[in-house]
Amino acid sequence: MGMITVEQDLTRRVEQFIYAEARLQDEHEYAAWEALWADDAIYWLPANGDDIDPEQQMSIIYDNRSRIGVRVRQLLSGKRYTQDPKSAIRHLITNVEVLDQTGDEVSVGCNVMVYESSLRGETLWAARTEYLLRDTPDGFRMARKKVALVNNDKPLFTLSFLI
Amino acid sequence: MNVMTRPEAPDFAALIGKDRVHGSLYTDADIFRMELQRIWYRTWVYVGHESEVPKPFDFVTKSIGPQPIIMTRGADGQINLLQNRCPHRGNQVCTEAQGNARKFTCPFHNWTFANDGRLEATAFADGYKDQDMSALSLGKVTRVASYRGFVFGSFAADGPTLEEHLGGAAETLDRLCDSSPTGEVEITAGFLQHRVKANWKFVLENETDGYHPAFVHASVFKVTESGIGSLYGSKSTALTRDFGNGHTEIDLRPEFRLRDQPLSWFGTSPERLPDYVAAMEQAHGPEKAWQVMIDGTPHVMIFPNLFIAEIQIFVLQPRAVDDTVQHVTALQFKGAPDMNRRLRQQTMGSVGPAGFLLADDSEMYERTHRGVLSRDPEWLYLARGEHRERLDSDGFRVSHATDEVPSRGIWRHYRQIMEVA
Numbered sequence: 281m282g283m284i285t286v287e288q289d290l291t292r293r294v295e296q297f298i299y300a301e302a303r304l305q306d307e308h309e310y311a312a313w314e315a316l317w318a319d320d321a322i323y324w325l326p327a328n329g330d331d332i333d334p335e336q337q338m339s340i341i342y343d344n345r346s347r348i349g350v351r352v353r354q355l356l357s358g359k360r361y362t363q364d365p366k367s368a369i370r371h372l373i374t375n376v377e378v379l380d381q382t383g384d385e386v387s388v389g390c391n392v393m394v395y396e397s398s399l400r401g402e403t404l405w406a407a408r409t410e411y412l413l414r415d416t417p418d419g420f421r422m423a424r425k426k427v428a429l430v431n432n433d434k435p436l437f438t439l440s441f442l443i
Numbered sequence: 444m445n446v447m448t449r450p451e452a453p454d455f456a457a458l459i460g461k462d463r464v465h466g467s468l469y470t471d472a473d474i475f476r477m478e479l480q481r482i483w484y485r486t487w488v489y490v491g492h493e494s495e496v497p498k499p500f501d502f503v504t505k506s507i508g509p510q511p512i513i514m515t516r517g518a519d520g521q522i523n524l525l526q527n528r529c530p531h532r533g534n535q536v537c538t539e540a541q542g543n544a545r546k547f548t549c550p551f552h553n554w555t556f557a558n559d560g561r562l563e564a565t566a567f568a569d570g571y572k573d574q575d576m577s578a579l580s581l582g583k584v585t586r587v588a589s590y591r592g593f594v595f596g597s598f599a600a601d602g603p604t605l606e607e608h609l610g611g612a613a614e615t616l617d618r619l620c621d622s623s624p625t626g627e628v629e630i631t632a633g634f635l636q637h638r639v640k641a642n643w644k645f646v647l648e649n650e651t652d653g654y655h656p657a658f659v660h661a662s663v664f665k666v667t668e669s670g671i672g673s674l675y676g677s678k679s680t681a682l683t684r685d686f687g688n689g690h691t692e693i694d695l696r697p698e699f700r701l702r703d704q705p706l707s708w709f710g711t712s713p714e715r716l717p718d719y720v721a722a723m724e725q726a727h728g729p730e731k732a733w734q735v736m737i738d739g740t741p742h743v744m745i746f747p748n749l750f751i752a753e754i755q756i757f758v759l760q761p762r763a764v765d766d767t768v769q770h771v772t773a774l775q776f777k778g779a780p781d782m783n784r785r786l787r788q789q790t791m792g793s794v795g796p797a798g799f800l801l802a803d804d805s806e807m808y809e810r811t812h813r814g815v816l817s818r819d820p821e822w823l824y825l826a827r828g829e830h831r832e833r834l835d836s837d838g839f840r841v842s843h844a845t846d847e848v849p850s851r852g853i854w855r856h857y858r859q860i861m862e863v864a
Contacts, residue, residue, distance in 0.1 A: 338632050338633045338787070340795050341791070350799070353666040358662075362803050399809070400640055437640070438637070438805045439797050
């Protein structure tokens with residue numbers, strides 16, 4: 281098997297994983313989505329730029345694995361009013377590229393648009409998303425997901441669905 | 444009387460009763476325009492914190508209502524609040540959120556201003572021969588004053604001083620600063636900006652509404668081991684307080700004193716923040732440090748836009764009658780790195796567009812705004828706890844944690860200042 285074929289195969293697997301993750305988010309399958317995370321995961325939405333230090337500066341989301349669990353349990357509680365009724369959302373994902381590969385870890389970048397319809401109205405979200413995926417016998421797991429909204433330096437409406 | 448069909452100047456006495464307010468106060472664009480003139484562009488409004496511009500020539504972009512404001516520190520160390528508008532033909536002279544600049548140069552015709560707003564130079568100056576240009580500086584907020592590092596501005600040349608305006612609420616800022624081992628609070632972690640499609644007064648009133656947490660935040664209390672829930676239960680000993688001048692608080696100290704556990708207010712313990720505890724004991728002496736750490740930081744809403752919520756600061760910015768931005772960040776205590784890390788982490792979890800708490804509050808603001816557009820009933824009912832409110836030893840109205848003393852106090856003050864032409 282030639283090198284190009286191996287790379288194409290990896291890109292294809294990565295794309296399928298990202299699409300599957302997006303589907304779970306779009307369909308509010310919170311528990312199945314949570315199962316995609318590695319134990320040392322970080323889920324990060326920076327604010328005021330894409331390269332801030334999240335240990336020193338405010339981020340919109342900066343969840344470790346435990347806090348991802350709280351986020352999911354809150355959504356499942358039946359009293360997360362901002363998602364009751366749930367936003368109708370669809371992720372559109374494009375420009376998927378494998379950026380780096382080291383051992384069992386793959387860095388991936390893509391562009392994302394999300395169309396949201398909620399009680400407030402319709403909102404369009406756009407972001408550069410980067411993943412650190414870990415290849416395991418059970419498939420990829422997300423060790424890190426960074427969603428850099430293009431307007432993260434501006435006032436933003438409530439973003440309470442899983443982006 | 445049909446209050447919906449009123450002449451140009453609304454009759455605030457008819458719209459604001461002792462225990463009820465009219466829905467149009469939140470949704471009428473004419474009233475919003477009047478609020479800009481009579482509240483935002485007249486009374487003391489919180490703008491920023493001195494620690495955001497620590498060095499000479501530092502600047503940061505802020506706001507007073509819809510108006511952008513540049514807060515600068517001059518060569519002389521003084522804080523200036525400037526309007527972002529060239530006196531020549533109106534262009535904005537600053538488009539950066541923050542930085543350090545000795546001058547602001549308008550890109551339109553290259554007029555240059557010192558960082559205290561003075562016009563320093565014009566391009567091709569021979570075109571202004573013999574003209575007096577001295578009045579052509581950047582507009583300035585007329586009065587600037589600060590209390591414990593919190594900088595306020597007022598566009599009115601006359602009126603109460605900042606300390607007169609803060610009145611009894613100034614003590615809550617002292618109380619906050621006591622929780623810093625150096626006595627100083629810093630704002631250094633960057634702001635989240637959370638926008639809601641709702642009138643600013645829903646946000647203002649909710650900040651010291653102790654009735655909603657048990658319900659709006661039930662999901663958080665259910666899935667975390669948060670100790671917040673019981674503070675706002677029917678058996679709570681915490682108090683709502685009306686300081687006058689529109690300032691209100693929920694005083695949680697009675698509950699924390701019952702618990703008698705230092706740092707319980709922050710859901711932690713001295714063992715987990717040893718450096719902070721040591722610094723506090725050194726600063727205050729062990730006895731006072733212990734009391735400060737039992738009491739915790741305040742939960743106070745300084746009218747019209749500064750909310751200290753124990754661990755974070757919110758600055759409310761009305762942009763239109765139904766468009767409000769909550770600027771929010773973690774409070775940081777100078778000289779307390781272990782404490783500050785936890786303050787940032789807890790703040791990020793709680794607030795902002797994706798916060799465990801504020802996303803649900805903001806949902807309520809938006810639903811309420813849509814709700815009050817209904818014509819019947821026209822009124823919001825704010826009578827909770829009227830029968831049990833009383834005066835505390837300082838003469839301020841207090842009542843049960845879940846009572847609507849704060850809303851009634853806010854509206855009493857609102858009516859007073861809105862009736863002044």
